[in-house]
Amino acid sequence: MWTYMMAAARGDRVNTMMSTRRRPETESPKYGYNLSRPMYRTTRFVSPVASAPAQLPSSCNPSQEELEISGGLYAPFQPTLAAVGAEGGVCLPRKHLIANQTAMPLPMGPTDSAEPEEQQLHYPRSSCSSSSWQHRQRLQIDYDDDDEDDDDDDDDDDGEEVQMGQQQQHQQQKVSRQKELPCDEVGFAKDNREEGIDPAEQKSTQPRASDANYLENGRKLIQEPSKGSKPSALRRTLQALRQRLTKRNRAKPPDWFLEKFSNATNTDKIGKTGAMDDAALSSEIRGSSALCNRLSVDPTLQSHYRWLAVVSLAVLYNIIFVVGRSVFWEINKSAPAVWYTLDYLCDFIYLLDTLVHMHEGFLDQGLLVRDAFRLRRHYFHTKGWYLDVLSMLPTDLAYIWWPPETCSSLYLPCPVIVRLNRLLRLPRLWEWFDRTETATGYPNAFRICKVVLAILVLIHWNACMYFAISYEIGFSSDSWVYNLNGTRNNTLQRQYIYSFYWSTLTLTTIGETPTPENDVEYLFVVADFLAGVLIFATIVGNIGSMISNMNVARVEFQNRMDGVKQYMAFRRVGHELEARVIRWFAYTWSQSGALDEERVLAALPDKLKAEIAIQVHMDTLKQVRIFHDTEPGLLEALVLKLKLQVFSPGDYICRKGDVGKEMYIVKRGKLSVVGDNGVTVLATLGAGSVFGEVSVLEIAGNRTGNRRTANVRSLGYSDLFCLAKRDLWETLADYPEARSTLTQRGCQLLRKDGLLDEQIFADSQRVHDSIEGGIEKLELSVENLNMRLARLLAEYTASQAKIKQRLAKLELNGGSGGRADGAEPQMRTRSGRLYSLQTKRRPRARLESAAKCGDAAKQNTL
Numbered sequence: 079m080w081t082y083m084m085a086a087a088r089g090d091r092v093n094t095m096m097s098t099r100r101r102p103e104t105e106s107p108k109y110g111y112n113l114s115r116p117m118y119r120t121t122r123f124v125s126p127v128a129s130a131p132a133q134l135p136s137s138c139n140p141s142q143e144e145l146e147i148s149g150g151l152y153a154p155f156q157p158t159l160a161a162v163g164a165e166g167g168v169c170l171p172r173k174h175l176i177a178n179q180t181a182m183p184l185p186m187g188p189t190d191s192a193e194p195e196e197q198q199l200h201y202p203r204s205s206c207s208s209s210s211w212q213h214r215q216r217l218q219i220d221y222d223d224d225d226e227d228d229d230d231d232d233d234d235d236d237g238e239e240v241q242m243g244q245q246q247q248h249q250q251q252k253v254s255r256q257k258e259l260p261c262d263e264v265g266f267a268k269d270n271r272e273e274g275i276d277p278a279e280q281k282s283t284q285p286r287a288s289d290a291n292y293l294e295n296g297r298k299l300i301q302e303p304s305k306g307s308k309p310s311a312l313r314r315t316l317q318a319l320r321q322r323l324t325k326r327n328r329a330k331p332p333d334w335f336l337e338k339f340s341n342a343t344n345t346d347k348i349g350k351t352g353a354m355d356d357a358a359l360s361s362e363i364r365g366s367s368a369l370c371n372r373l374s375v376d377p378t379l380q381s382h383y384r385w386l387a388v389v390s391l392a393v394l395y396n397i398i399f400v401v402g403r404s405v406f407w408e409i410n411k412s413a414p415a416v417w418y419t420l421d422y423l424c425d426f427i428y429l430l431d432t433l434v435h436m437h438e439g440f441l442d443q444g445l446l447v448r449d450a451f452r453l454r455r456h457y458f459h460t461k462g463w464y465l466d467v468l469s470m471l472p473t474d475l476a477y478i479w480w481p482p483e484t485c486s487s488l489y490l491p492c493p494v495i496v497r498l499n500r501l502l503r504l505p506r507l508w509e510w511f512d513r514t515e516t517a518t519g520y521p522n523a524f525r526i527c528k529v530v531l532a533i534l535v536l537i538h539w540n541a542c543m544y545f546a547i548s549y550e551i552g553f554s555s556d557s558w559v560y561n562l563n564g565t566r567n568n569t570l571q572r573q574y575i576y577s578f579y580w581s582t583l584t585l586t587t588i589g590e591t592p593t594p595e596n597d598v599e600y601l602f603v604v605a606d607f608l609a610g611v612l613i614f615a616t617i618v619g620n621i622g623s624m625i626s627n628m629n630v631a632r633v634e635f636q637n638r639m640d641g642v643k644q645y646m647a648f649r650r651v652g653h654e655l656e657a658r659v660i661r662w663f664a665y666t667w668s669q670s671g672a673l674d675e676e677r678v679l680a681a682l683p684d685k686l687k688a689e690i691a692i693q694v695h696m697d698t699l700k701q702v703r704i705f706h707d708t709e710p711g712l713l714e715a716l717v718l719k720l721k722l723q724v725f726s727p728g729d730y731i732c733r734k735g736d737v738g739k740e741m742y743i744v745k746r747g748k749l750s751v752v753g754d755n756g757v758t759v760l761a762t763l764g765a766g767s768v769f770g771e772v773s774v775l776e777i778a779g780n781r782t783g784n785r786r787t788a789n790v791r792s793l794g795y796s797d798l799f800c801l802a803k804r805d806l807w808e809t810l811a812d813y814p815e816a817r818s819t820l821t822q823r824g825c826q827l828l829r830k831d832g833l834l835d836e837q838i839f840a841d842s843q844r845v846h847d848s849i850e851g852g853i854e855k856l857e858l859s860v861e862n863l864n865m866r867l868a869r870l871l872a873e874y875t876a877s878q879a880k881i882k883q884r885l886a887k888l889e890l891n892g893g894s895g896g897r898a899d900g901a902e903p904q905m906r907t908r909s910g911r912l913y914s915l916q917t918k919r920r921p922r923a924r925l926e927s928a929a930k931c932g933d934a935a936k937q938n939t940l
């Protein structure tokens with residue numbers, strides 16, 4: 079990114095730096111995603127060998143042998159530095175470049191041009207002074223500092239090799255950019271000013287012998303030259319600090335692979351970013367004025383969710399304290415100022431919430447309505463508005479006649495009970511609960527917390543009720559009611575704790591409570607018991623099912639494993655095989671946490687399933703070359719047909735001579751392609767490799783027919799995506815490019831083993847080409863015919879309209895004349911009008927013009 083910005087500041091052409099990356103045809107603007115692709119992506123997956131050998135200059139094209147050595151046709155897509163694109167002008171296998179870079183000392187100023195070509199291209203300096211070289215080196219040092227951050231940001235998990243590839247690519251880009259730098263001092267000084275580098279300091283920096291290790295030993299040595307210059311070091315430290323500080327706020331750059339295959343559109347993002355322009359939100363229903371739109375609240379926003387959390391707190395406060403303070407008079411007395419403040423703060427929140435609620439967007443035919451007027455109208459048509467209004471009624475005005483100070487043990491309930499209407503905001507609390515339950519990653523844990531909260535609130539209310547009934551009957555009047563006598567019983571703490579204890583025992587029906595002594599007490603206890611049984615039966619049942627749901631996947635897995643174990647024991651399967659099966663179960667559980675991943679996502683539509691699958695298996699899929707070179711649709715079409723299979727160490731995935739029924743993509747693990755003897759390893763395949771396609775593709779001229787050409791064995795555990803032959807054929811029918819890529823690779827392999835009959839293959843290609851040519855011609859003529867048909871249709875409709883007009887005129891004439899002169903044959907229509915069956919004599923001029931029109935129409939038709 080930094081490299082990109084620096085170049086942009088200098089006016090360098092962007093594609094100078096991007097030249098190392100081949101633009102696959104799927105990135106053409108027709109797919110509409112390459113223009114917005116940030117620079118970091120272009121530097122990460124540059125692999126000219128991997129992506130476009132055909133587009134490289136012929137001299138640069140690595141030979142077939144080289145391809146196979148560096149991973150082979152079946153090797154995964156790896157970001158390597160095998161070559162530089164056309165503008166860079168260097169195309170070498172990666173191993174050559176590394177060797178060159180490590181062995182080659184850095185140039186010490188101008189040298190003669192008789193150097194090896196590769197060196198010149200890596201360190202272009204044919205016409206530059208030594209100072210410009212120093213400047214370049216400094217630039218390189220700066221870039222490397224930046225790279226460090228970029229690397230950290232972009233991909234922490236990439237292996238050493240990837241990072242090395244990236245560094246080298248950056249260096250290549252820098253070199254190609256530096257080649258465009260003017261070598262004269264003026265241009266150089268300008269660059270320095272832009273960079274903030276003191277020219278004097280520049281001159282003092284001499285190339286050192288240790289610089290030869292510059293590329294070899296990584297960053298430590300890269301930073302060496304700057305150690306001597308204090309201002310520069312300070313500048314860089316500050317820069318690094320700034321970057322570190324801003325990094326936290328920087329959103330993680332989207333993965334290009336995900337971006338390519340994501341179905342997300344702007345409409346998905348509605349409401350998620352405030353900065354979206356009107357064009358992007360054009361699908362929303364908006365009001366006529368800006369203010370009107372600004373008033374609307376998008377309920378899908380995170381800020382709205384947070385607001386609901388605040389309202390929920392206010393509601394919870396009222397649920398607990400309005401009831402509690404109405405009965406336990408001591409609470410009210412303890413800190414009246416605090417209670418007043420909290421009460422009116424909650425009222426203020428309620429007021430704001432009413433406004434928010436009133437302007438919450440809703441969906442009308444799938445579109446978010448943002449027109450404030452419509453929102454308000456919609457709000458007043460719902461039930462919620464009167465609950466909101468009732469909960470906001472200023473019932474505290476009753477304090478004027480019923481001051482809160484009157485509250486004591488002699489006078490209950492306290493006046494604060496007038497605020498009970500505040501509890502009517504409960505639906506907003508439910509709304510927050512629902513949103514949290516949907517959003518949380520731990521829905522069962524959240525449900526349990528919700529149930530526990532409900533139990534606590536119920537017990538609290540019941541405790542308040544018990545205390546209030548005790549007051550009504552008279553404190554300490556019998557053994558059932560609360561005994562207010564005694565210094566300890568008189569305290570608020572004891573009053574509340576005892577009431578809560580009593581309430582818990584009664585509602586849970588698990589403890590002995592004092593026996594009621596009068597009718598009211600009996601009735602209250604009976605009601606409590608009934609409520610307790612009902613409520614707790616429901617709650618306990620719910621909690622039980624929630625807890626068992628929490629590990630339902632594990633239980634199911636265990637059951638299925640037990641079933642297989644029982645079967646093996648019953649059928650007396652050998653111990654070794656049994657142990658392998660059990661190890662397979664253990665590995666599968668550890669890797670996926672489920673036996674049947676497909677069933678988990680069964681409810682989702684295919685598009686979403688495909689997106690999830692792409693994200694989950696992204697690391698593997700983006701290494702598969704055919705997905706790079708073809709349209710995004712191919713992966714989308716294939717990904718849902720891929721079945722994940724796990725193979726244990728030593729398992730043969732396919733044996734030579736078997737009929738090929740599926741091909742494979744390696745997700746994880748290592749596999750060997752072994753010869754007939756089972757020992758000679760022909761190739762080793764890793765994540766992202768594709769194999770098994772030769773026998774499936776039915777390549778014309780394949781001497782083995784549809785039989786496997788080699789044995790493939792799993793070295794350790796390996797997870798493979800398996801693609802059935804029928805699925806592959808179905809999909810490739812729509813993606814001929816991918817098919818020809820796969821066929822070409824298969825052919826190369828067959829050729830290597832002498833299994834391809836070139837004559838048959840060439841013939842089939844010719845037939846294929848001629849058929850394709852024929853199809854193209856046919857398509858052209860069909861198009862032509864379609865156009866002519868459309869024209870004819872248009873003419874036909876026009877002439878029909880004319881005839882109708884003429885008929886209408888004739889009708890009029892017939893109606894107005896009404897007289898039959900006897901000479902003209904006439905007919906009577908159903909309406910009773912008379913029509914002349916003889917053609918009317920037209921004036922000559924009219925006839926001529928009609929003839930002309932007819933000619934013109936004929937010409938058009940032709």
Ligand SMILES: Nc1ncnc2c1ncn2[C@@H]1O[C@@H]2COP(=O)(O)O[C@H]2[C@H]1O
Pocket residue numbers: 150152732738751760761768769770771772773774785786787788789790827
């Ligand atoms: N020399 C090789 N290097 C890499 N892969 C191979 C080699 N020979 C065969 N294969 C793969 O092994 C697969 C065996 O089944 P198929 O013949 O269908 O397709 C074959 C190729 O995909």
